[in-house]
Amino acid sequence: MSDTFRAGFVTFVGRPNVGKSTLTNALVGEKVAITSSKPQTTRRAIRGIVHASTGQLVIVDTPGMHRPRTLLGERLNSIVVDTLGEVDIIGFCVPADEKLGPGDRYINEQLDQFPRAKKVAIVTKVDAAGRAKVAEQLLAVSALREWDDIVPISSLDGTQLDILTQQLIALLPESPALYPDDAVTDETEEARVAELIREAALEGVHEELPHSIAVTIDDMIEREDKDLLDIYANIFVERDSQKGIIIGRGGERLQDVGTRARAEIERLLGRQVFLSLRVKVAKEWQRDSKQLGRLGF
Numbered sequence: 001m002s003d004t005f006r007a008g009f010v011t012f013v014g015r016p017n018v019g020k021s022t023l024t025n026a027l028v029g030e031k032v033a034i035t036s037s038k039p040q041t042t043r044r045a046i047r048g049i050v051h052a053s054t055g056q057l058v059i060v061d062t063p064g065m066h067r068p069r070t071l072l073g074e075r076l077n078s079i080v081v082d083t084l085g086e087v088d089i090i091g092f093c094v095p096a097d098e099k100l101g102p103g104d105r106y107i108n109e110q111l112d113q114f115p116r117a118k119k120v121a122i123v124t125k126v127d128a129a130g131r132a133k134v135a136e137q138l139l140a141v142s143a144l145r146e147w148d149d150i151v152p153i154s155s156l157d158g159t160q161l162d163i164l165t166q167q168l169i170a171l172l173p174e175s176p177a178l179y180p181d182d183a184v185t186d187e188t189e190e191a192r193v194a195e196l197i198r199e200a201a202l203e204g205v206h207e208e209l210p211h212s213i214a215v216t217i218d219d220m221i222e223r224e225d226k227d228l229l230d231i232y233a234n235i236f237v238e239r240d241s242q243k244g245i246i247i248g249r250g251g252e253r254l255q256d257v258g259t260r261a262r263a264e265i266e267r268l269l270g271r272q273v274f275l276s277l278r279v280k281v282a283k284e285w286q287r288d289s290k291q292l293g294r295l296g297f
């Protein structure tokens, strides 16, 4: 072991649902990227920061690569390309419990455009596959290209996460720390609160609705007579019918979203909050560049 300190950026790519956000959270040890069983819930380049004695690993979380169908889709893809051009390491994630498919191969081929980045294959979810299947997947992945490393992991039970951190840091350039050693993310508190609300609103909704939800924060203000933070937020959807789905019969669903979001926000901020949620319709916001800008994309 040398005492060289290393620091730099990594991003995880892979098909939707392969476990990129869960891996980010597991490595950072705190909830920074939202996770969901729905594909493509990640929209922003969120950084999580892993601190080790050997170095500092800054994780840039990108949306899954996919073929764009809307303006939002195009912006997401351009975020991915911008991100990949800047990072030191690209971690290509494939799940152990599904055979390599055309989607994985497509993404792997895209990586040729980023010769500067080291490339590490990460076989995720090994807890969900038997030993033979994991071995088979490692073999299949190693045939795709000359990887700088191949690491099988599980974010769920923690298998090999320390090893992955060490291997990734070993591939980073020599550098002093890039962030203070108590920082876990450079996202603003407000952006993290908005993401937690979006995550709560996404739970249990189907099909195209996930892409139609955006959250903005109007205000976060201290209550005068109490140790309480008042948060005023908007949930934007694209159509009146979607508004009904979010609100639910007699407002029941919205109340439930508020309760779950508030619990997560209180955990993040370590204090009591009052959360006021309003559901608004912004017609076809995904296709409208002015509205995309207003909603933070």
Ligand SMILES: Nc1nc2c(ncn2[C@@H]2O[C@H](COP(=O)(O)OP(=O)(O)OP(=O)(O)O)[C@@H](O)[C@H]2O)c(=O)[nH]1
Residues within 6 Å of the ligand: 014, 015, 016, 017, 018, 019, 020, 021, 022, 023, 034, 035, 036, 037, 038, 039, 040, 041, 042, 063, 064, 124, 125, 126, 127, 128, 153, 154, 155, 156, 157
């Ligand atoms: N069994 C198992 N499931 C996992 C593991 N990691 C993630 N998952 C599950 O896989 C699903 C997708 O995980 P995410 O982390 O949201 O996947 P993602 O690749 O970030 O997805 P997008 O944001 O859609 O690109 C969730 O239901 C996770 O609980 C793991 O190590 N083992």
